[in-house]
Amino acid sequence: MSNTARANILARLREPQRPECGFSERDYLSRYDWDAAERVRRFTERMVAVRAEVHHATPDSWLDVVSQVCTAKGLNNLLVSPETVLGKQIHAQAERFPTLKTYDQPIESWKQELFYGVDAAFTGTTGGIAETGTLIVMPSADEPRLMSLVPPVHIAVLEVDKLYTTFAEAVQAQGWVQTGMPTNALLISGPSKSADIEQTLAYGVHGPKELIVILV
Amino acid sequence: MSSEFRNTVRANLAKPEVRANFYRAMDGLMTRRLDQFPDKVELERLRTQSMAIRANALSKLPELLETLEANLTRNGIQVHWAETTDQANQIVLSILQKHNAKSIIKGKSMVSEEMGMNHFLEALGVECLESDLGEFIIQLDGETPSHIIMPAIHKNRIQIAKLFHEKFPDIPYTEDVDELTQTARRILRDKFYAAPVGLSGVNFMVAETGTLCLVENEGNGRMSTTAPSVHIAVTGIEKVVESLLDVPPLLSILTRSATGQPITTYFNMISGPRKPGEKDGPEEVHLVLLDNGRSNIYSDPELLATLRCIRCGACINHCPVYVRIGGHSYGTVYPGPIGSILEPQKAGVDVHGELAQASTLCGACSEVCPVRIPIPSILNRLRYDGVRKDTANTNTVGSGKRRTLSEAATWKTWAWAATHPTIYHAGSTLATHFKGMLPTNLGAWTTVRSAPKLAESTLHQQVKHLGVDHE
Ligand code: SF4
Numbered sequence: 153m154s155n156t157a158r159a160n161i162l163a164r165l166r167e168p169q170r171p172e173c174g175f176s177e178r179d180y181l182s183r184y185d186w187d188a189a190e191r192v193r194r195f196t197e198r199m200v201a202v203r204a205e206v207h208h209a210t211p212d213s214w215l216d217v218v219s220q221v222c223t224a225k226g227l228n229n230l231l232v233s234p235e236t237v238l239g240k241q242i243h244a245q246a247e248r249f250p251t252l253k254t255y256d257q258p259i260e261s262w263k264q265e266l267f268y269g270v271d272a273a274f275t276g277t278t279g280g281i282a283e284t285g286t287l288i289v290m291p292s293a294d295e296p297r298l299m300s301l302v303p304p305v306h307i308a309v310l311e312v313d314k315l316y317t318t319f320a321e322a323v324q325a326q327g328w329v330q331t332g333m334p335t336n337a338l339l340i341s342g343p344s345k346s347a348d349i350e351q352t353l354a355y356g357v358h359g360p361k362e363l364i365v366i367l368v
Numbered sequence: 369m370s371s372e373f374r375n376t377v378r379a380n381l382a383k384p385e386v387r388a389n390f391y392r393a394m395d396g397l398m399t400r401r402l403d404q405f406p407d408k409v410e411l412e413r414l415r416t417q418s419m420a421i422r423a424n425a426l427s428k429l430p431e432l433l434e435t436l437e438a439n440l441t442r443n444g445i446q447v448h449w450a451e452t453t454d455q456a457n458q459i460v461l462s463i464l465q466k467h468n469a470k471s472i473i474k475g476k477s478m479v480s481e482e483m484g485m486n487h488f489l490e491a492l493g494v495e496c497l498e499s500d501l502g503e504f505i506i507q508l509d510g511e512t513p514s515h516i517i518m519p520a521i522h523k524n525r526i527q528i529a530k531l532f533h534e535k536f537p538d539i540p541y542t543e544d545v546d547e548l549t550q551t552a553r554r555i556l557r558d559k560f561y562a563a564p565v566g567l568s569g570v571n572f573m574v575a576e577t578g579t580l581c582l583v584e585n586e587g588n589g590r591m592s593t594t595a596p597s598v599h600i601a602v603t604g605i606e607k608v609v610e611s612l613l614d615v616p617p618l619l620s621i622l623t624r625s626a627t628g629q630p631i632t633t634y635f636n637m638i639s640g641p642r643k644p645g646e647k648d649g650p651e652e653v654h655l656v657l658l659d660n661g662r663s664n665i666y667s668d669p670e671l672l673a674t675l676r677c678i679r680c681g682a683c684i685n686h687c688p689v690y691v692r693i694g695g696h697s698y699g700t701v702y703p704g705p706i707g708s709i710l711e712p713q714k715a716g717v718d719v720h721g722e723l724a725q726a727s728t729l730c731g732a733c734s735e736v737c738p739v740r741i742p743i744p745s746i747l748n749r750l751r752y753d754g755v756r757k758d759t760a761n762t763n764t765v766g767s768g769k770r771r772t773l774s775e776a777a778t779w780k781t782w783a784w785a786a787t788h789p790t791i792y793h794a795g796s797t798l799a800t801h802f803k804g805m806l807p808t809n810l811g812a813w814t815t816v817r818s819a820p821k822l823a824e825s826t827l828h829q830q831v832k833h834l835g836v837d838h839e
């Protein structure tokens with residue numbers, strides 16, 4: 153059935169009166185030339201506007217910031233990869249953090265715990281977008297997709313030298329087409345929210361209620 | 369004159385609460401969209417660019433669909449083609465059967481509404497649960513969406529509070545939006561936990577990389593496409609774009625036009641099922657490409673612009689007719705201006721052609737449309753197709769079926785008079801002379817308005833009197 157459908161649809165689309173595209177304006181100019189400080193300012197402004205928390209830190213202080221956030225939120229546990237560069241550093245100082253959990257098995261074998269027993273997850277990011285206040289997250293075997301979705305709090309580190317002005321700029325600068333797309337790539341701009349009831353914003357519908365970004 | 373459409377319009381106009389809900393919501397949406405485009409020049413530049421991206425994709429549609437299919441397949445996504453909604457439903461069913469799945473959790477998808485999928489599957493004993501908060505609310509009440517972006521926009525907080533209390537009597541009554549939302553979160557989380565199959569729509573498909581893109585705020589789309597072990601995406605064949613760099617401008621103008629957000633919380637790019645070594649994500653990803661009349665629209669050079677639509681809903685938010693009669697009055701899956709051009713083309717102008725007449729052609733819709741679809745011209749064209757005689761020259765379904773002998777005769781007489789100056793002058797002079805004798809009761813029109821009055825003298829007489837020369 154499917155093959156006949158395919159042939160029929162394509163045949164109909166190939167009938168003689170094929171439309172011409174009369175428009176050529178598909179240029180992708182970057183609209184702004186913000187410097188690094190301006191990118192940080194805009195990113196922070198946008199993130200805060202959608203009720204995300206943004207903390208500024210240095211390579212020496214970010215661990216302290218994460219630890220302080222965990223205390224401030226009263227977290228009982230934190231899901232962190234022991235394999236990534238940043239995750240390793242957290243695991244190395246485990247005593248400063250709530251109970252550390254690891255996503256070291258397929259979801260099927262610990263779904264119950266992830267869905268109902270994890271307070272927060274910590275992940276890295278692939279970059280950020282200043283214009284819209286956005287994190288670029290490309291989940292991997294070490295930091296799987298559900299980490300940034302299921303726990304009620306998501307703490308993410310963004311390195312400021314990977315903060316681009318626009319989405320298009322990030323795609324080009326990081327060569328997404330050339331390197332090929334990962335199974336899942338995400339743009340995350342704030343905590344989960346909805347305006348479905350009377351246009352009133354409510355946070356934490358299905359994803360995290362809180363997004364905490366640490367700029368390093 | 370009465371038709372199903374007119375009757376539902378009449379019924380909905382008589383519901384002041386629903387009308388108030390629409391007025392409040394659309395007002396806010398229009399303001400928020402405006403705030404997102406402070407720079408008029410940038411807005412027009414972005415509209416032109418977005419139109420060009422969509423027009424380019426349509427000009428290469430069959431090739432891009434083949435490239436898309438090849439790249440999706442290479443990425444491990446299984447592609448299915450459906451000419452009709454029935455075929456699409458059968459494809460979904462066969463995937464469910466293969467996995468012995470008795471339930472499905474759904475992210476927001478208008479194409480699944482178009483397919484009548486819930487109805488189809490539930491008749492076969494498969495539970496379909498909507499997980500978008502708005503969709504969840506209207507599903508509880510046995511309703512259909514009244515807007516393509518905000519399906520429960522016709523309800524206010526109190527109505528939703530009462531509905532929740534009625535359906536979940538164990539949970540204390542509350543009118544607090546946060547608490548209502550948390551109730552839905554708890555209920556749906558259990559469902560996400562258990563669901564074997566998730567279903568979603570698609571906002572853009574990228575041919576170049578074999579990527580499916582989803583735009584959303586809540587996370588229901590991410591949950592539905594990540595937590596269950598099978599993900600089925602359903603979408604129309606027109607949603608393809610050529611390259612990955614076509615996506616950023618479209619995403620930007622989509623979210624700003626739709627809800628006045630600079631971007632949504634989540635933009636999800638799916639390019640494959642779980643790979644070896646990965647610990648989550650679906651084991652299988654399927655894409656169902658639905659035609660359902662789209663290839664027919666594609667064959668008409670003028671109507672084709674309809675397929676540029678990115679379903680932002682801006683035309684709906686700005687439509688003075690929609691805001692008064694509400695989304696349910698249309699009686700179709702897609703309401704508002706986009707519905708009024710899309711539905712008659714899909715189902716036929718004989719079936720839904722009347723929607724194309726429910727417009728004053730004020731042009732607000734085309735003024736806001738991010739991809740510059742000339743909605744009023746298409747409405748006019750569909751009105752013409754409905755009554756045209758030379759149906760051989762159009763592919764529009766149901767062409768000529770709205771033609772009535774009396775209307776045709778009236779216009780024929782008028783056309784004859786207007787092209788015979790002596791007759792026309794005699795007629796207009798006579799009408800002016802005897803204007804006191806013209807009827808003041810013109811049926812429905814005069815129940816709320818006074819009948820038009822003819823002037824003291826005809827335009828020709830006045831021009832003659834003033835001595836105006838020919839230009
Ligand atoms: S017709 Fe234009 S304005 Fe209306 S939903 Fe489609 S893209 Fe948006």
